Amino acid sequence: MRLIFDAHLDLAWNTASFDRDLTLSLDEVRAAESNMQDGRFRGRGTVTFPEMRKAGIAVCIGTLLARSGPEHQRQTSYLRKELDYATRLGCYAAAHGQYACYRHWEATGEIAMLRTREELQRHWQRWEAASSYADLPIGVILSMEGADPVMAPETLEQWWDLGLRAIEPAHYGRSHYASGTATEGPLTDAGRALVAEMQRLGVCLDVTHLSDESMEEALTLYEGPVWASHHACRSLVPGDRQLTDEQIRRLCARGGVIGAPLDAWMLSPGWVKGQTDPAGTGLKDVVDHIDHVCQLAGDALHAGIGSDLDGGFGTEQTPGDLNSIADLQRLGGLLADRGYAEADIDNIFSGNFLRLLSESLPPA
Ligand SMILES: [Zn+2]
16 A cells, blocks of 8 residues: 555544534534534534545644634624634634644644654654554644644644644635635734744745635745645636646646645536536546646646645545545546656655655754
């Protein structure tokens, strides 16, 4: 089995906001949700820790995810808090609640937090040498999807000290720092200060979810390591959530890596959430996006996987031929069918993100 580096999962959000026990099997989590009516994704999850070990996911980038931007603050209910907070402090507290999940999983051996390149390399070697992954901790590099939990740019160092190593300045909508998906506009003044502080500390820039203008500005201001953790291609699927060819070329020129997401609406044009039958989209569509990045790059050194498979959806919104995150392994055969060499597939599965993070994390 090839090891996988998954550049985007929202693990702690699933426990803190959706009350999921990720230490259980997929069947157990689905059964526990069989009577829950609060989302189409209930009972259709694809990600738990045992399933990730079956998938050969040695390392993932795990997020803290909470929003408190200008639009997010207009709350209609205080009962359901899964993403949006009316107060900055509520958002900050939610992110710390998610952080507590990662610390607990670390203490109980489910995961290993990877804060330095030495920890990453040692962890990777441990997985490479193992004959079974069943008892191994899954490596997690901590990221933030939407920077609102950073109360002010000058407090970023607090999060750095806790192990935060990458930031997506915005998610959907506007954050206090940048314009995200479905909005337009540049970084805010606070966003410019945040990017400068990221640069000073060594927090990497993940451009996923930034509006075109914010991405342009962030890539110009920020000179450190960049990637797009879970991002498909706009020339295959129109819409601002996807990267233009020019953005892909720019990321490649910067040594960036683009992780292919497994969220069906980003993979097939015209896919409508809640309506389109997932059977119409397949893992072959993921390969189309990976291949498009490789064609633009001229090599297989800038494409990866950022599955996002626990990003608020389940099998109702994944490729129809995927039942579990373990099915990511089948991308290998599909890439081989397209003529990708073994070494290229290894790079797409893990080598590219492993190289980038090995160069980007602090030495020790
Ligand atoms: Zn996302």
